[in-house]
Amino acid sequence: MTDNVQPLNPIALELGPISVHWYGIIIACGIILGLWIATREADRLGWDKEIIIDFIMIAAPVAIICARIYYVAFEWEHYSQYPSQIIAIWQGGIAIHGALIGAVLTAIIYTRKKNISFWKLADIVAPSLILGQAIGRWGNFMNQEAHGGETTRAFLESLHLPNFIINQMFIDGTYYVPTFLYESSWDLLGFVILFFVLRRLKLKNGELFLSYLVWYSIGRFYVEGLRTDSLMLTSQLRIAQVVSLVLIGIGIIIFVYRRLKIRTHTSG
Template structure:
């Protein structure tokens, strides 16, 4: 049976002991794309630029730190034996869910302190999150640092580059990052289609959180991960937390009035025209 072979060198360029990998390139692109979509959506919704920028900055900073810390905790035994690698960010290793939860929480706090509804700001961020995650996962797919379980499905991938983290497996595996890309793009399309009906503050973000959390919970079955406690994985716990947050936000949104788009200004008409 033939499988999809990934032969792209995961290293884009090397300088001294530092290797720039596609993971880092697409992570940066994903952040930029996600922020761009979020800022555009925030302006469309009439949110104040200064507050949105501050929330994005502190949320992103906290999210990146948390993403690394959650990853280190998840693979604690490895980093206990190799403590010098804890800060080796160029080698990859980030917990997306951990970063999203902490970063989103910090961004919401910044908005609240500045007098902006966190629900309104998170609604503006929902499509940016979906699009940014899809872009960022392209690098993970190339590098093979989030390879799935071995499988014989026709869309399985096998990594042929010795520098790939999945090369040593020498087995066809689930293209886990591709699943997450499709999940995020599907949610993005749903948000776009349901946009006119998501007028209550918090509805868009709540929908994204529930769908992405459920999707990630299901996808954990296709990827090997260490168990934290009672054979439960960290990603499963964080996925459930995200779903619960989404459900809470959705419930709260039903108690808020719908936001109606501002009407076009009426131009008075005289006998001589406008």
């Protein structure tokens, strides 16, 4: 039976010599939906939504470029031999941490130029960011990447997954653990918590973004340990796990520091 399993076509349509990949379409959908949610949040908070639109129009391409640079840098042994593949982003190979670095740097520069609060901007886009990541993982699904180790069809069926997911996890004659789905589900839950719970609380500026940083990093640390295609810092250290631990630490330290600072000013 497994011999007849056919993977989904990663190409959505072909326009003459141009192939439009599902990977790019899915990422674009994540950006568009995230933009819509962020502008609605800006309206709710009395912000000019044009500020959010301008920021995302700048930050999105910068983030994608940084995500690719990050990935290529840690896979340089391969890309130095095949430099023409460096720009082949439609084949996959972008790192979320690289995108996050690019987006944060863009936000710092943008908010300074506009003379607005970095933390407030970060809070507005945080739910959109984690939702975009949840959607983006389905681009990995279409490319049959970001998966875990070998498994059996019986295991996948025990997870009550639909057949189209199970079949797509059949790669070169072997079934693999759908870690892309684990991370996407974790991110989607994070979006629900950030957007429908935490943002309704009386949090201080920046605390929603810091909550996102810690939540995402906890999930990423676990899922990364299951993957077989991790970028490696050494033969034993996975880059994403190291970065996740650093981000968890940074998020908690900044959260506690700013709370203590506010309390000190209030008591003073």
